[in-house]
Amino acid sequence: MSAATSPEVIKEPSMVKQKEMIAGNYDRLTSTKESGEKVVSTFVPGNLNELIMCFDMVNNLPETNAIQNGMRKVSGGMIMDAEKAGHSEDVCTYVKADIGMMGRGNIAPNGKPMPAPDMLLLSYTGCFTFMKWFELLRHEYKCPTVMLQIPYQGDGKITKNMRDFVVKQLKEEVIPMFEKVSGVKFDIDRLREYLKNSAKAEDNLVWVLESAKNRPSPIDAYFGGVYYIGPMFTAFRGTADAVEYYDLVRKEIEQRIREGKGPITPEGDMKEEKYRLVVEGPPNWTSFREFWKLFYDEGAVVVASSYTKVGGLYDQGFRHDPNDPLGTLADYCLGCYTNNNLPQRVELLEKYMNDYQADGLLINSIKSCNSFSAGQLLMMREIEKRTGKPAAFIETDLVDPRYFSHANVKNRLESYFQMVDQKRSGASLAAA
């Protein structure tokens, strides 16, 4: 069942706006031959959209292409194509979906072929696979490639040295490469203007994410959350469109709170909020709607998630700062969730459990993503120990449909929700 053919998905104005924004960017990408615009490919964590805009270039994100293909149920065939071409079954399925997409003519969701990138910008923010992925793309496109080395927060903090190192690379390697490829001279004041827009939109994004502290939560911060982070994490951070979008979303959520409504789902307003969960790990995209339905049918709402922080931990205080344009880009890259170490991740999840009064933690472990999955069971145990709340572990994949077993996931989730119930009634009996 694809989103396009399914009966009447309930949509709010902000969703329509976001859809138009995404479609607009694909149209821009697929018409660069006519427009003469230059294309840069980059990743969500460490996406320097404001900087890209300073050079009038169009931002292409292979990860979100893979997600689009996953949600449109075409990633499975692409992955098999990549496997035929020699990529192992265990490799990140975003990579294989991208490789397979290229093999099929690199067709964008609008049906037109994607352009070859004029430049590859690799912000290395903790995911080793990104590096290998862009190596493959460089080999394919033979275009200028720049790597922005982001030191990992192995000790759980960002030092001045780390920050200076990133800024130095921006000045000496990244910006000169952009100037060379685009032919546009870097203008730091232009960057400041975009960063102002970013900060404005970020304020509203944080407000939206934190609205989940209400009871009932007016949003689902995982399944709905991936839509709320959409413009911020992709080709729109720093644009007036994004400012407008987040204004719109905030107003919609304010209205939901006034009306005491729960989150909106593809089947309308969620009725009763029975379970409040924190979720760690990316969602499954190939069965996204079915996966979500397993939650809202049971009255489970996700009140906070780590995945919605892969493109920045705005809710922990970070804002793009127009007064320190390059320093703020460095802070942004260094602070992405993917660049956090295990104790930081545990602390963040624990904080979410407490701040959002969650009933439990759910880990969706991704079969082909070692970067996310390594250490997740240990994280789970630690959070169980610290909060005394029940946790559960399910396993799916990003965009490989072969690794989503609906019956098994359903069985585990139902068991988990009943376990939460049982713990709750056990606790209330003990308290009585």
Added chain:
Amino acid sequence: MECFVGIDLGSTTTKAVVMDDKGQVLGRGITNSRSNYDTAARVSKLEAFIDARLSLIRRELEKVPAVADRVDEILSGLTRNFRREQFVEQLGDLEQTCVANVEGPRFAGKEKAIIGALTEVFRRLREEEADKLFAPTAQRKSDFFRDLAGSRFMQIGEEVARDAGVPFDHLLHMYDKSIIEVENRPPSADMNRKFRTAMERVRGELSGADLDTAALGAPIDAALDVDMVERYVVGTGYGRVRLPFPKEHIRSEILCHGLGAHLMYPKTRTVLDIGGQDTKGIQIDEKGIVVNFQMNDRCAAGTGRYLGYVADEMNMGLHELGPLAMKATKSIRINSTCTVFAGAELRDRLALGDKREDILAGLHRAIMLRAMSIISRSGGITDEFTFTGGVAKNEAAVKELRQLVKENYGEVKINIDPDSIYTGALGASEFARRAVVEA
């Protein structure tokens, strides 16, 4: 009397437990799941109520001094003769269904001969075979109607067909066409009549055996007069979503297994259940509440089906694997957890000249290694440890498990109940009881 029922719809068998309001188990019932969960639920429940009725009869008989020391003997006779009544009743149903199925162009003109042959087959089954099958000393491999009727039908049918000059194929066709229909029809609910008829037979069998059979009347009547009311039912297991129950009557099998294991062994903290298609590692607290669990995902290697596959590969019966593996003098290392690859390793090892029992020992170890991995991911083993599910009946599997538990967790008390197949249904019946009694 208020009764609380738990039904566990497994991939292979469906189990039911009937409990009273004090939490005492009255009866258990089991049937094959077929492809029809509604019927499987009905049949297993009926079986559990039959078993519950026998429990009530036992309670009453134990109060009568004249028969108190012969209760086991009386009950086993009663059970056997009750089964005979059921068998005869279902035979009648099967006969009618077979006769009704004699139609269509293929049998045109031969209807009378086929019906004649069928009538003769069923006459013999009823008048000769029923007595043989349910004689006091007879051994029955299975109490499922299909198994009992099927094997006898084949043999007698062939004789009758030959004598009557009717192709045996035709009779077989009628049987095949009718058996599922009959199986899926619940037996008539008039239990008391069957119990009374069975009791008459027991009296006949025991008369002159130094027993005051007259003293049996009152306790039997007292037990049969108890009105067992089905107050609340909880369903669990893979087929649970197919049950015609409202949602609050359905519980996950993880919770039911946890609670069931707790009821059997209250000190249980870790449960391992290996069933037909999944392996579950469950951690529970002192009240039987699940605190963590892990299951096999994406792949059913290392479950009961794995042994089924190995048995097929070796051309052996499933229940023969354990005893043969126990004869091993060493354990061949099997690396693959994949069922199909294990099959390849098995053939490879046989070709290399390894002994079947040694390879089987290795395969049992491979299953248990996989189970240990699931347990460790659920949080390891905490004393006491309860092992349930069909594989718990396999002595070689249990042996490997004991060894691995000792190697990894030291001395731990390991509980294995012969009725562990009912663990999930037991937990479900307790959930049903709590839903009413503790509401």
